[in-house]
Amino acid sequence: MVTKRHQQANILGMAGQWHCIIPTMPDSESAITPVSIDPQRLRLTNDDASTGTLIGFKCNECEASVFGPAIFCQQCTSTDLKAVDLGNKGILFSFTIVRIPPAGWPGEIPYVLGQVELPSGPQVLAEVINCEHKDLKIGMGVELVLKSVPAENGGPDKAVYKWRPV
Amino acid sequence: MTMNKIKSGREVMVVGVGLHPFGRFPDKDLGQLAIEAVLPALEDAAVKWKDIAVAYFGHVYYQGMSVGETSLSKLGLTGVPIVNVENACSSGSTAFWQAYWGITTGLYDMALAFGAEKVPRGPVTVTAEDAPERYIGGDHMMAGYALRGKRYMEETGAPATALAQVTVKARQNAAMNPFAHRKDTYTIEEVLNSRMIADPLTLFQCCPTSEGSAAAVLCAREDLAKYGINESRAVSVAAAVLTSGDYNGRGADHSAFSPYRTEPAAIQAYEMSGISPEDVDLVQVHDAATIGELQQVEALHLLPFGEAWKGTMEGRTALTGDIPVNTDGGLLAMGHPFGASGIRMIHETVTQLRGEAGPRQVANARIGVAQCSGAGDVTTVHILKRG
Numbered sequence: 426m427v428t429k430r431h432q433q434a435n436i437l438g439m440a441g442q443w444h445c446i447i448p449t450m451p452d453s454e455s456a457i458t459p460v461s462i463d464p465q466r467l468r469l470t471n472d473d474a475s476t477g478t479l480i481g482f483k484c485n486e487c488e489a490s491v492f493g494p495a496i497f498c499q500q501c502t503s504t505d506l507k508a509v510d511l512g513n514k515g516i517l518f519s520f521t522i523v524r525i526p527p528a529g530w531p532g533e534i535p536y537v538l539g540q541v542e543l544p545s546g547p548q549v550l551a552e553v554i555n556c557e558h559k560d561l562k563i564g565m566g567v568e569l570v571l572k573s574v575p576a577e578n579g580g581p582d583k584a585v586y587k588w589r590p591v
Numbered sequence: 592m593t594m595n596k597i598k599s600g601r602e603v604m605v606v607g608v609g610l611h612p613f614g615r616f617p618d619k620d621l622g623q624l625a626i627e628a629v630l631p632a633l634e635d636a637a638v639k640w641k642d643i644a645v646a647y648f649g650h651v652y653y654q655g656m657s658v659g660e661t662s663l664s665k666l667g668l669t670g671v672p673i674v675n676v677e678n679a680c681s682s683g684s685t686a687f688w689q690a691y692w693g694i695t696t697g698l699y700d701m702a703l704a705f706g707a708e709k710v711p712r713g714p715v716t717v718t719a720e721d722a723p724e725r726y727i728g729g730d731h732m733m734a735g736y737a738l739r740g741k742r743y744m745e746e747t748g749a750p751a752t753a754l755a756q757v758t759v760k761a762r763q764n765a766a767m768n769p770f771a772h773r774k775d776t777y778t779i780e781e782v783l784n785s786r787m788i789a790d791p792l793t794l795f796q797c798c799p800t801s802e803g804s805a806a807a808v809l810c811a812r813e814d815l816a817k818y819g820i821n822e823s824r825a826v827s828v829a830a831a832v833l834t835s836g837d838y839n840g841r842g843a844d845h846s847a848f849s850p851y852r853t854e855p856a857a858i859q860a861y862e863m864s865g866i867s868p869e870d871v872d873l874v875q876v877h878d879a880a881t882i883g884e885l886q887q888v889e890a891l892h893l894l895p896f897g898e899a900w901k902g903t904m905e906g907r908t909a910l911t912g913d914i915p916v917n918t919d920g921g922l923l924a925m926g927h928p929f930g931a932s933g934i935r936m937i938h939e940t941v942t943q944l945r946g947e948a949g950p951r952q953v954a955n956a957r958i959g960v961a962q963c964s965g966a967g968d969v970t971t972v973h974i975l976k977r978g
Contacts, residue, residue, distance in 0.1 A: 463723040489838060500838040519745075521737035522790040527716045529725040538728055538789070540738045550729030550738075563745050577721045585726045 459573040459582040465494040467586050468510070469571075474584040477571055479511040479549060492547035513569035515541035515588070518548060520561050531574050539588045541567055555589040566591040597832070597863045600695040602812040604825035605975065607636025608938040611707075613772040613803035613926040621654040622662030624804040625707035628931070629663070632705070632806035640666045642818055643808070644699040646673045647689045649682030649706030650930035662707075676930075679717070679965030680879065681833075682706060683805060684933025688971055690809045691831040700814040704937075707804035708928035714788075715800065717966045732966075733797050736880035737789035743882055744791065746897065751791055753900035755782035757881035758795050758923055760909050765920025767950040772801045772926030796881040801926025805934035807941070826941045829864035829958075829974040832856045836968025852968045853890035860960075860972040861892075868892040871974075872956045873943055874914065875936035877964040878921040884908075887962055888916055891972070915953050918943060933971060936961035944977040 459474040461467045469477045482495040485507060489500035492511060497504055519540040526534050532552060539553040553567065567588040574585045609632030611624055619627070625648065633640060648659030655661070659675045678685040683706030690702035715732045716725075724730035743749060759779055765771035777785075777795060785794040815822050834856040861867055874893060878884035885899040893914050894902045902908055908916040919925055919939040922932060940959035942948050961973045 462726050466723070519738040519742035521734050521741055521792075522787075523728070523731060523734050523737075524786075524790075525714055525733075525788045526728075527714045527725070527731040527734075529716075529720065530728060531726060532728065536728060538731070538734050538738065540742075550727065552728045563742065574726050577725065583723075583726055 457581055459584040462574075462583040462585045463493070466492060467571075467584070469584060474573065475571055477569065477584065477586065478513050479543070479569065479586065481509060481511050481547065482506040483509045483545070490543075490545040490547055492543070492549055509545075511543050511545055511547065514591070515543045515549065515567055517553070517561070517563055517565045517567055517588075518542045519563060520553060522558055529577060531577070537561065539567065541588055552587045553589065554587050560590070597859060599831075599863065600697055603691050603694045603809055603828045604812050604815065605807050605828060605937065605941050606810045606815070606820050606825045607632045607634070607638065607808035608941045609633070609635060609806040610770050610935060610938045611804040612770045613801045613928060613931070613935070616709075616802050619802075621650065621658055621707050621709055622665075624709070624802060625658070625662040625705055625806075626665055628707065628804035628806040629666070629703065629705050632703070632808050636808040636810075636820060638701065638808060638810075638818055638820065641669055642701050643669070643671060643703045644701050645671055645690070645693050646703040646705065647676050647686035648673065648930070649676045649678070649684070649686035649704070649933065650708055651677055651679060651682055652708060652710065652929075654709070678969050679967055680877065680927070680929050681933055681963045681965030681969040681971050682930045684936065684961070684963035684971035684973065685833060685969070687807060687809075687934055687937055687973065688831050688833045690807070691828050694809055694811050701808065701810040701818065703806065703808055704934055705804065705806035706928075706930035706932075706934045708930040709802040710800035710928055712800060731789070733792055733880060734789040736797075736882050737792045739886065740791050740880070740882035743886065747900060749885070749900035751783060752779050753904050754791060754796060754881040754885070755779045755793075756903050757878065757884050758782045760903065761878065761917055761921045761923040764910060764918055764951060765924030768919050768925070771920045771924050772799050772803075773920070773924045792880050792882070796923070798879045798922035799926040801928045803926065803928040803931045803935070805931040805938050807934055807937050824945055826944050827976045827978070829866055829976045830860035830972065832860045832863065832972045834859070834970050853887055853962055853964065853970045853972065854892075856970040856972045857891045857962070860974050864974045864976070866958060866974055866976070870958050871914065871960050872958050873918055873940070873953045874916050874960040874962070875918070875921065875939055876916060876962045878917055878923050879927060879964075881923065883964070884916060884921065884923075887964070888914070891960060891962060893960075910951060910953060918948065918951050918953060933961070933963040936963060937973065937975070940975045944975060
């Protein structure tokens with residue numbers, strides 16, 4: 426994974442011979458590690474933001490699961506909820522190849538948008554990568570993969586969750 | 592979903608409708624567009640502005656504060672309540688819903704519901720700048736419809752040609768409608784060969800973003816004589832229902848893209864009116880994309896689930912079919928100025944039920960349904976009845 430620190434080193438022509446004189450990262454630079462695109466939906470599980478799990482809540486009364494933040498259960502309105510990991514695997518419920526992207530889309534064009542059903546029920550929209558368009562099929566298994574994307578308005582990169590075929 | 596049994600009060604009639612053509616009007620601001628639908632609606636109802644007791648204005652894109660007030664002030668300052676309504680693509684139909692409830696409860700004798708919009712060009716997004724959805728790639732209205740289309744085709748066996756036929760039909764209806772943004776007709780092949788937006792939806796299967804306005808005047812039936820309104824052209828509002836999303840087993844992550852949120856609203860509307868789906872003579876539905884029309888017609892129980900595509904191919908949803916859909920061209924051909932579209936559907940329904948739709952007239956139209964959807968899983972269902 427190419428971090429911003431590496432990119433800066435390359436820009437300055439320091440990637441090779443100068444490597445030896447930038448031995449440690451100052452504390453202030455730790456802020457440039459990518460941050461979760463949405464800390465209420467994606468919890469990073471390692472230091473370089475390359476792995477993570479989707480998170481949400483499960484209702485102790487009706488057992489419905491919600492992707493993302495919840496104070497009340499979306500199904501029965503109970504407040505008896507527990508925070509849960511929703512995991513990093515799912516099934517492709519539907520997909521589309523987007524050729525005209527929305528404003529602000531920072532990725533490649535076209536891109537594949539997948540609607541993925543998690544084992545606990547909720548559905549999660551995200552880009553599907555590492556796939557041949559012709560091989561995409563409704564019902565296929567997919568897993569979560571994190572990619573670092575520069576922030577629209579500056580600041581640290583965002584660790585964005587995407588799907589890829591299992 | 593918890594639903595109250597709806598208890599309406601006084602019978603409410605639509606007594607006047609007005610429409611500004613949909614398209615692009617760079618020389619008119621939002622208030623000017625609005626007023627150019629309100630004036631014909633007042634004229635159609637043959638009532639005076641000072642008789643309007645309350646007004647609701649549907650619009651979405653920010654064009655300054657209190658645009659409803661500033662536009663109506665051109666008609667005179669009468670001091671009545673004016674409410675600006677934002678409910679995404681259902682803003683106009685929500686304004687109409689509020690007008691209905693203001694009258695049926697006895698608060699007001701007569702109300703104005705109007706809507707106007709100048710939608711920017713390009714794909715429509717619903718989130719703010721730098722929102723997570725921008726990076727995730729899911730904030731794309733037509734991609735949401737495309738996901739529904741792909742799933743629908745997989746589940747029902749509908750071919751791409753069936754989706755395209757929805758546009759072919761819409762354009763045929765719009766060709767007879769001087770108010771439509773897009774009036775050219777196309778073949779199925781031309782629809783399928785237009786630029787791909789998000790597989791399986793091509794450009795001609797997505798509604799244009801547009802500018803335009805629409806207005807309706809509503810009055811309690813028992814007050815018609817008091818205001819000298821001609822009862823013979825008034826159309827009764829038999830049901831007015833507004834809902835938002837329910838959990839549906841999935842939660843709210845992609846809630847704008849769930850297909851069948853209309854069904855609970857439709858069931859409420861049929862119960863409220865005592866009208867059943869078999870009684871419906873024509874319907875306007877939210878066809879922002881071709882797949883939308885198919886799924887809404889099914890959710891309204893007008894064609895069986897999974898079979899609206901067959902009904903479309905067989906001509907059942909055409910003007911001459913047994914359940915004509917989007918008789919004025921729908922969003923696909925009329926275009927979609929968000930705040931106006933819901934009231935545009937009321938305009939077309941009233942025009943048809945009065946028998947004044949000219950070459951688009953559905954024979955013996957007595958009962959019409961208007962269904963409008965919006966982001967946030969907003970759904971409105973209105974049922975209108977002649978006489």
